[in-house]
Amino acid sequence: MQRIAFFLIGIILAGCGGSGSDSGANTPPETPANSISRCTVQSTPQIITSDNIRFYLQSQYLSHQQSSVVATLANGTSSGYQFHWQQTSGTPLTLTVTDNAVLPFVADSSGDYGFEVTIANAEQQYTAIINVIVTEGDALSIRLDHQVVEGADVSLRVDRRSSSSIQNISWCVAYGPDVTLNLDDVEVPLFTTPQVNSDSLLIIRATGTANDVQLSDDVNLLITDEAAIDSAYFDKPVARTHSYRADSPWRNVLQGCVYSNQLTNSCTLTTLPLIGQETAENASDKAAIMNRVLVSHDWMGKNFEAFLDNLDPHSDFATLLQSVTAIVISYDVRPSFYWVATGAIYLDPEDLWLTAAERDTINEAADYRSAFGQDLQFLVPWRYVKNNDYASIYRSPALRQSRSLAELEPDLASLLYHELAHANDYFPRSIHSSLQGPTLVDDYNRRSANKALGSDQLTNTLPLQSTEMQSLAEVNFLGDNATATERSYSPADVASFFSPDRANDFYNYSTSREDAAMLFEEAMMSYRLGIQRDVAVTDKPAVISSSTVTVNWGQRGRIAEPAIQPRAAMIIDYLMPELDGAAIEAALPPPVAMRAGESWLANLALSNNGKNTPQLVSPKNISEQPLRLSGERQPWTQQ
Known part of the structure; x- marks a missing residue:
């Protein structure tokens, strides 16, 4: 973001x-950056103007390579206009982005291809057709040619070949303004687009070797001029x-x-x-x-x-x-x-x-x-599980895989339960007809001053107890500096603060609003989807992964802890009064303790055999997935 x-x-x-x-x-x-030079051989895009539309075409189009056609108005501005592309000729292509100034595509075969673009606002509409010739060839493929506003953050990615990385990757500017790249990951450079006075084309080239053959590709970015x-x-x-x-x-x-x-x-x-x-x-x-x-x-x-x-x-x-x-x-x-x-x-x-x-x-x-809390000596990982397996399937962006709609459910459902808990905490349906305005901020200020939010009522009635966890949360989630004492806390210390309290996750301690949202999220995921949440306190080794961190203490389904149940029931009743919070909580599976001294990955398979004690279960053939830490909702971030 x-x-x-x-x-x-x-x-x-x-x-x-x-x-x-x-x-x-x-x-x-601050993000480290690397200046990149201009390419020895500059690219020269073909510029064609038709019916007040200016097209930028690549100097060549190759099959199986990520390519694009770029369009903007001839006067150099596209602000306030909507774009719509469609293919008019050639072997049918899969066009994913048809509503921006840049039309990216990959042609699997050589031939002639035609495209029509319509650029319109409330007063004017322009339409033009452009044709390109795709030939057979071999080159790198950089994702993705696209439109981006001036001053925005941008990421690019070099396609791998047969899951193998490209070697000896280098980057240079082939056309347009100079830029500075963060090349910490040379396959995925990051940078900020420069300011422009009109819509401007930027071409960046990547060069690398695959099977000892040197290849390259130009990625086309249209930087739009903004107010x-x-x-x-x-x-x-x-x-x-x-x-x-x-x-x-x-x-x-x-x-x-x-x-x-x-x-x-x-x-x-x-x-x-x-x-x-x-x-x-x-x-x-x-x-x-x-x-x-x-x-x-x-x-x-x-x-x-x-x-x-x-x-x-x-x-x-x-x-x-x-x-x-x-x-x-x-x-x-x-x-x-x-x-x-x-x-x-x-x-x-x-x-x-x-x-x-x-x-x-x-x-x-x-x-x-991601840089917060680096001085602390512990981690609090979490995951959603079902049937002793990850509820979500990790798919690396480098492998270019697709997924089914059903695969969206664990991550998107948990996200929506959480974020919409905030919206309904602030403005439950029961008060919609009585909102005074003139803005939501005005109503929020009045409700907050009166401690009328559900999270306020939760804190007043059943507050969290650990001041140590509260202070650690301010370091880990809000960026405060850790004290010497906090830097010295071991995983066992943190487990002793957290486990007896009434929070279901470390993040509950960041604010009372997050406390309520975390309770609602986990309870609804278990109730509606049969998906349970794991949370643990682990060490913080030099190399952090699911198989290297060691669990000091942890639980599956902590939301069903007797001390936590009344808090979760209270917030469920507030956010969705048509449900019965107490009945929901009473029906949830009892929590299962994790096996201390084993890795986070080894604790994926758990059973309590009707008791709240960990039992060894033969794990499935499960591949390791990136570690998700409390406070992270950036999917699959790996430290």
């Missing part, structure tokens, strides 16, 4: 990443987005109210009300929900809609979504979060891709929180 600094009210950002930082105002660490940032809400560049539904009655206000560098004040409830204020008669009106979806790429909205249609049988998410104003899904959102200043939920599309081509469009820039 672009590191968005929020200055309006320090406490109104919630749920970064489902298990992430509660403050967006932390300053991210000067004057928002205290979004003070870093955000991606261009559009209403997923072109006929949405809210399409003219969505972007300006929830994801814009020109947002200077929170929109009023008369301009953009909560979904539930519009659909009070029908809380599961999915059409009304999809009218509030704002995307950077249409596939994101399509997959989100498919999830609601096929994997929300109890309408939990449709019901909980009544307490948001919009759903923003954009390639630059990382981590996911809910924000009361806009009333919107922001989703990292890493939880929504189905094909490798869709995943290519997502920015891989790191979550800024």
Whole structure:
């Protein structure tokens, strides 16, 4: 995600990443950078102008290579315009991105290919057809040619061949402005786009060897000129987005109210009300929900809609979504979060891709929180499990695999339960008709001052006890400096603070809002999906992975601990009063202790045989998956 600094009210950002930082105002660490030179041989794109549209074509197109056609208006600006591409001739291609200025594609065979682009706004529309010739050849393939706003973070990735990495990779600028790359991972360079005065093409070249043959590829990026940032809400560049539904009655206000560098004040409830204020008669009106979806790429909205249609049988998410104003899904959102200043939920599309081509469009820039808590001598990993196996299937981006819609469920469901818990904590459906406004921030301030939120009531009635865990959470999640005492805590010390208390995860201690959301998330995952959550306190070896960290203490299904059950039941009743929190908690499987002294991976297979004591279970043939740590909702981050 672009590191968005929020200055309006320090406490109104919630749920970064489902298990992430509660403050967006932390300053991210400096990213190391490497200057790259200009290529000895520069690229010369073909520039063709037709009907006020300027096309940039590659000097050559090769089969099996990631390629693109770039279009913008001849006057050098595309701000305020929508793009739509379609193929007009040639062997049919799979076109994943048809709604941006850059049309990426891969042709599996040589031949002539034609494409039509339409560029339109409310007053004007331009259409033109362009043809390219693809020939047989061999080259590298860099993912992904795409459109990006000036000043934004960008990631690229060199395709591997037959799962083998390319050797001796080097990078240079082949056309356009100079840039500086972070080459910590030479296969996945990161950089920030320069400022431009008009839409400008940038071509970066990668060169490497495969089977002792030197190959190269040019990646084409259209850097778009944007209006000067004057928002205290979004003070870093955000991606261009559009209403997923072109006929949405809210399409003219969505972007300006929830994801814009020109947002200077929170929109009023008369301009953009909560979904539930519009659909009070029908809380599961999915059409009304999809009218509030704002995307950077249409596939994101399509997959989100498919999830609601096929994997929300109890309408939990449709019901909980009544307490948001919009759903923003954009390639630059990382981590996911809910924000009361806009009333919107922001989703990292890493939880929504189905094909490798869709995943290519997502920015891989790191979550800024990954540097927090490095002085501490312990880790708190977590995972969701079912039938003694990982509930989620890890698919490395380097392998370019696809996945089924059903595979989205564990990660996306847990994320939505968590982030929508925040929205419903702040604005439960029971108060929608009595909201006074004029903005949600005004209502939040009144409710917060009166300690009227569900999380406030939870803290007042059944508070957490450990001051040590509270202080450690401020270090690990909010970026505070650790004291000498905190730096000396061993895993056993931390386990002794955590295990007797009433939190189901370390992240509960970051804020009272996260405490409530963590309880709700784990309880609903177990109740609805039969998926249990593991949590443990481990050591922190030099090399950190699922097989190298050693469990000092841990539990599966901690949400069913007798001391935690009343807290979870209370928040379930508040957020979804149509359910019976106490009955749900009573029916959950009892917690199972982990085997101390064994690795996190070795503790994947557990059984209690009806007792709350660990029993050895013969593990399945399970491959190691990256370690997920408390507070991380950036999927599959590996320390």
